[in-house]
Each structure stands twice: as structure tokens, then as C-alpha cells.
Amino acid sequence: MIIQGKTAVISGGASGLGEATARRLMHEGTNVVLLDINEEKGAILAEEFGERALFIKTNIVETESIEAAMDLAAERFGSIDIVVNCAGIVAGMKVAGKKGPHDLDIFKKVIDVNLIGVFDLVRQAASKMLSNEINEEGGKGVIINTASVAAFDGQIGQAAYTASKAAIAGMTLPLARDLAEEGVRVCAIAPGIFNTPMMAGLPEAVRDSLGKSVPFPSRLGHADEYAMLVQQIIENPMLNGETIRLDGAIRMAPR
Numbered sequence: 001m002i003i004q005g006k007t008a009v010i011s012g013g014a015s016g017l018g019e020a021t022a023r024r025l026m027h028e029g030t031n032v033v034l035l036d037i038n039e040e041k042g043a044i045l046a047e048e049f050g051e052r053a054l055f056i057k058t059n060i061v062e063t064e065s066i067e068a069a070m071d072l073a074a075e076r077f078g079s080i081d082i083v084v085n086c087a088g089i090v091a092g093m094k095v096a097g098k099k100g101p102h103d104l105d106i107f108k109k110v111i112d113v114n115l116i117g118v119f120d121l122v123r124q125a126a127s128k129m130l131s132n133e134i135n136e137e138g139g140k141g142v143i144i145n146t147a148s149v150a151a152f153d154g155q156i157g158q159a160a161y162t163a164s165k166a167a168i169a170g171m172t173l174p175l176a177r178d179l180a181e182e183g184v185r186v187c188a189i190a191p192g193i194f195n196t197p198m199m200a201g202l203p204e205a206v207r208d209s210l211g212k213s214v215p216f217p218s219r220l221g222h223a224d225e226y227a228m229l230v231q232q233i234i235e236n237p238m239l240n241g242e243t244i245r246l247d248g249a250i251r252m253a254p255r
Contacts, residue, residue, distance in 0.1 A: 001081070001082075001135055001136070001137055001139065001142055001234050001235060001237070002135070002136055002235075003025065003028045003029060003030050003082075003231065003234055003235065004028060004029035004030065005029060005030075005031075006030050006031070006079075006081035006082055007030065007031040007032075007033065007073065007077040007078070007079055007080055007081050007082065008021075008022075008025050008030050008031070008032050008033065008081065008082035008083070008084060009033040009035060009069075009070075009073055009080055009082070009083045009084070009121075009125060010022050010025075010032060010033065010034055010035065010083075010084045010086060011035045011036070011058070011060055011083075011084070011085050011086055011087040011117075011118075011121055012035070012036060012085070012086035012087030012088065013032070013033075013034030013035055013036050013042065013045070013055075013086065014034055014036035014038045014041040014042040014045055014055070015036070015038065015041055015196075015197050016086065016194075016196035016197050016198070016223060017086045017146065017191070017194065017196060017223050017226045017227070018034070018036070018084070018086035018087070019045060019223070020222075020223030020224045020226060020227040021084050021086065021226065021227040021230050022034060022045070022049070022053075023224075023227070024224060024227035024228070024230070024231055025082075025227075025230075025231070026049050026052065026053065028231065030052075030082070031052045031053070031054075031077045032049065032052065032053050032054075033053075033054045033055075033056060033069070033073040033076075033077070033080075034046055034053065034054070034055045034056070035056055035058035035060070035066075035069055035087070035121075036055070036057070036058065036087070037057065037058070037059055037060075039055075039057045042055035042056075042057065043055050054072070054073065054076050054077075056068075056069040056072055056073065060087045060113055060117035060118070060120070060121065061112045061113055061116070061117045063120055066117075066120050066121050066124055067124060070124050070125060070128055074128055079128070079129075079131075079132050079133075080125055080128045080129060080132075080141070081129070081132065081135075081140075081141050081142070082141065082142050082143075082144075082234055083121065083122065083125045083126075083141070083142075083143045083144065084144045084146075084230055085118045085121060085122070085143075085144070085145045085146055086146050087113065087117065087118070088113060088114045088146060088164075089109070089110060089113045089114065090110075090161055090198060091106050091107075091109070091110050091160055091161060092157040092158065092161075093106060093157055093159075093160070094156065094157050094159075095159055102159065102160075106160060107159070107160040107163075110160040110161055110163075110164050111160065111163065111164050111167075113164075114161070114164030114165065114168070115163075115164045115167045115168065118145055118168060119171070122143055122145070122175065122186075125141075125143065126141070126143065126179055126182075126184055129141035129182070129184050130182050130184075134183065135183075137237040138183060139183035139184065139185060139237070140182060140183040140184050141183070141184045141185070142184070142185045142186075142187075142233065142234050143175070143179075143184065143185070143186045143187075144186075144187050144188065144189060144230055144233055144234075145168050145172065145186070145187075145188040145189075146168070146188065146189055146190075146191065147165045147166075147168040147169040147172075147188045147189065147190040147243055148161070148162075148165040148168075148190055148191060149190050149191070149192045149245060149247050149250065149251075149252055150162045150165050150166075150252070151165040151166040151168065151169045151190055151243075152166075152169075152190070152245075153251055153252035154166075154252075155252055155253070155254060155255055156254050156255045157255075165190070168188055168243075169188055169190060169243040172186060172187065172188045172241060172242065172243050173241045176240050176241030177241065180240075185233075185237070185239065185240040185241075186240065186241065187233050187239055187240060187241070187242050187243070187244065188242075188243040188244070189226060189229055189230070189233075189243075189244055189246055190243055190244065190245045190246065190247070191221060191226055191246050191247065192214065192221060192245070192246065192247025192248055192250045193210050193211070193213075193214060193220050193221060193247075193250065194220060194221035194222070194223060194225075194226065195207070195220040195221065195222060195223065196223060199220065207220060213250060213253075214247070214248040214249070214250045215248060215249040215250060216248055216249060217248055218248075219248075221246065221247075221248065225246065226246060229244065229246055
């Protein structure tokens with residue numbers, strides 16, 4: 001797909017991987033629609049980007065909020081051609097321990113945000129894409145979800161997070177097959193350890209140690225390296241139905 005002139009909807013678009021993706025796609029001539037719960041950051045970023053950007057305060061776990069965002073995005077720019085799902089949360093807790101069993105509400109919240117919210121946005125955006133005109137590659141759109149290496153190498157205390165991200169990876173192929181006849185491609189990216197706001201709360205020494213655990217390059221990933229892969233997936237018509245690890249060859253240890 002030729003990026004220039006297309007419209008991309010990015011959940012979690014106000015920071016981290018989502019912000020980096022928005023910046024790269026804007027640079028390539030795409031309209032960007034930023035969906036995020038953080039109204040202050042989202043509004044500042046949209047103002048910086050200018051008239052080709054739109055921020056919509058969106059709660060990824062509320063169907064009505066997503067529906068309203070999709071309608072507003074389509075009304076503003078005429079179509080939705082690209083979706084990049086970056087919204088997500090992390091929670092760490094063992095299935096059972098001295099404090100008792102895993103908090104079920106926490107497990108449900110992680111699944112709601114990282115899986116159900118993602119699927120809800122995918123299904124609603126895909127429905128909009130079906131009415132798009134055929135593009136230069138014979139398709140109508142591209143959807144990219146964010147899994148994690150935790151989907152394959154889940155660590156101690158990551159049962160909820162791993163379950164949500166493994167589900168993202170697992171549904172990639174059936175989503176791609178569902179939408180193949182309509183010309184909508186679906187892929188997922190499984191990032192390793194990236195320098196994002198989720199990491200910002202950790203001490204520098206801990207971040208350095210995590211970076212050194214990556215075989216090569218021995219550092220934390222840069223958010224724009226995620227965005228680079230997003231761009232390649234959008235532009236390469238043979239990338240479909242695949243979950244791609246972006247991790248510097250790391251394989252996570254139990255803890």
C-alpha cells in the first residue's frame with residue numbers, strides 16, 4: 001500500500017510505540033487519528049502534527065467509545081485505511097502465593113484491554129474498510145496488532161499479560177483469512193524489550209541490565225524501530241497473517 005494520502009488509526013497513539021508510529025506515518029504523508037485515554041498528551045500531539053491529525057479521547061474497553069471514534073475518523077478523512085493497535089497494559093502477579101490466588105479482576109482487566117479492546121477496534125475498523133475503494137495493490141486496508149515476546153516466553157507473574165498477547169498472536173491468521181476476500185491484510189508485531197513509558201519507571205541500572213540481556217543489538221529497542229516495521233508491513237503486500245518478533249534475538253528467562 002502506498003502510505004501517502006492514506007488514513008491511519010492508532011490506538012495508544014499519544015505515547016510510546018503508538019506515538020512513534022504516528023510520527024513516522026505523518027512524516028510519510030499519512031493522516032493520523034490518535035486514540036488514547038490520555039486527553040492532555042493526545043491533544044498536544046495532534047496540535048503539533050497539524051491539520052492531518054485528529055485526536056479522539058477513546059476508552060478501548062468501551063464499544064460505544066470505539067464506535068464513535070471510528071465514525072468521527074471516517075467523517076473527517078473519508079476513509080480508514082490503516083489500523084495500528086498499540087494500546088495495552090501490564091500487570092504482574094503469580095497465579096497463587098502467600099497473599100492467596102491471583103486477583104481475578106486484574107486478570108480480567110488485562111484481557112479486556114489487551115485482547116477484547118483490540119478485537120473490538122479491529123472488527124469495527126475492518127467493517128469501515130470494506131467500503132473503501134480498491135487500492136493500487138488490489139486491497140482495501142491493513143491492520144497491525146501488537147503482541148509481545150511474552151506471548152511465547154512468558155515470565156513468572158505474567159500469566160494475564162501472556163494470555164492476552166498469545167491471543168493476539170493466535171488470532172492473527174484467522175483474522176487475515178476472514179478478511180482476505182475483502183483485501184484487508186492483518187499482521188501482528190511481537191516486540192521484545194523496548195524503551196517506552198512502561199520502562200520509564202524502572203531505575204536506570206535495571207534498564208541497562210535488561211538491555212544487555214538482548215543478544216544484538218545489546219540495548220533496549222527504540223520506539224521508532226517498531227514504527228519502521230509498521231511501515232514495512234503497510235508497504236509490503238505479501239506480509240499477511242504473520243506475527244513478527246522484533247526483539248534482537250532475545251528469549252526471555254523465567255524471571
